Amino acid sequence: MDSVNIGTTGLRSSVIGLGCMGMSEFYGERDDAQSLRTLERAFELGVTHYDTSNVYGRGHNEQLLSGFLKGKRASVMLASKFGVVRDPNGPLGSSYDRDIDNSPAYMRKCCEESLSRLGIEAIDIYYVHRADPKTPIEETASALAGLIKEGKIRAYGLSEVSADLLRRAHKVQPVAAIQSEYSLWTREPELDVLPACLELGITFVAYSPLGRGFLTGAIASAQSLAADDFRLSSPRFQGDNFDKNLAIIEELRKLCAAKNCTPGQIALAWILGRTQKIIPIPGTKRIKYLEENVGAACVTLSAQERAALEALLPIGGAAGTRYDPSFKGAPRPATT
Numbered sequence: 001m002d003s004v005n006i007g008t009t010g011l012r013s014s015v016i017g018l019g020c021m022g023m024s025e026f027y028g029e030r031d032d033a034q035s036l037r038t039l040e041r042a043f044e045l046g047v048t049h050y051d052t053s054n055v056y057g058r059g060h061n062e063q064l065l066s067g068f069l070k071g072k073r074a075s076v077m078l079a080s081k082f083g084v085v086r087d088p089n090g091p092l093g094s095s096y097d098r099d100i101d102n103s104p105a106y107m108r109k110c111c112e113e114s115l116s117r118l119g120i121e122a123i124d125i126y127y128v129h130r131a132d133p134k135t136p137i138e139e140t141a142s143a144l145a146g147l148i149k150e151g152k153i154r155a156y157g158l159s160e161v162s163a164d165l166l167r168r169a170h171k172v173q174p175v176a177a178i179q180s181e182y183s184l185w186t187r188e189p190e191l192d193v194l195p196a197c198l199e200l201g202i203t204f205v206a207y208s209p210l211g212r213g214f215l216t217g218a219i220a221s222a223q224s225l226a227a228d229d230f231r232l233s234s235p236r237f238q239g240d241n242f243d244k245n246l247a248i249i250e251e252l253r254k255l256c257a258a259k260n261c262t263p264g265q266i267a268l269a270w271i272l273g274r275t276q277k278i279i280p281i282p283g284t285k286r287i288k289y290l291e292e293n294v295g296a297a298c299v300t301l302s303a304q305e306r307a308a309l310e311a312l313l314p315i316g317g318a319a320g321t322r323y324d325p326s327f328k329g330a331p332r333p334a335t336t
Contacts, residue, residue: 001046017049019283024057
């Protein structure tokens with residue numbers, strides 16, 4: 001698989017990465033043996049970019065990856081995160097038991113714990129999982145610069161932040177990457193964040209590039225999801241919104257028939273074909289879907305096909321918001 005640079009750090013990433021969150025919670029029951037087989041298969045296929053966080057499964061995801069990393073560390077680019085605080089006694093699969101803390105003290109505590117769980121000496125990209133309105137971003141960026149100097153992390157990134165917040169952090173310590181939701185049905189980063197990344201030489205990493213699975217066409221009804229599936233809390237998966245979004249997928253299938261590929265591969269190929277390089281990190285715990293996702297690297301879209309997709313799903317084209325307004329992790333403009 002081809003690889004690309006991460007910002008100006010010297011780090012390299014496969015053009016498609018693997019989001020590991022669903023291996024630990026939010027998308028049905030865990031199956032560690034299955035997840036480890038999928039991780040191994042990803043490595044065989046040339047995937048070098050693996051994305052985790054200290055809060056996925058409350059540490060479980062990092063512990064799961066620790067076994068996979070043995071003997072491969074030099075060939076893997078690993079990203080983890082800090083900044084979200086979860087109730088240690090809350091139920092798995094619930095994202096509503098959270099707060100945000102970007103303080104230097106909490107950052108250092110989380111970093112040390114992540115390094116221990118992962119069994120490594122340094123994290124390649126350490127993301128601020130969500131911006132904390134209580135802590136100036138300059139203070140957080142300065143503290144992250146300290147971790148870089150100490151060799152505990154190699155670079156840092158931000159997740160779901162505005163272009164303004166990105167610029168402020170970048171002035172203190174260069175930002176390597178931005179990780180935010182981006183797909184055919186979440187195109188808002190095109191308005192300001194993607195242009196800022198291009199200007200500053202920052203890599204954009206797209207999580208949920210398949211619209212939390214909706215763009216694969218595999219979700220025929222909300223009832224097909226497990227009762228504890230996090231997606232059921234999203235307005236896009238509810239009521240009339242779901243039906244309207246499903247009608248869009250039916251139009252997407254027509255293009256797939258002509259291209260002899262799946263809707264998910266079309267959605268990933270659309271991201272991969274942008275002039276500005278973006279690294280999608282679709283998540284899965286199943287080899288079947290992993291292989292399908294990696295196959296998207298071989299799909300090429302013409303200018304006419306890209307235009308048709310963008311007309312079908314323009315900015316704001318998906319029905320419903322990404323998050324319920326009560327969700328504390330929902331992106332919001334920073335004021336500090």
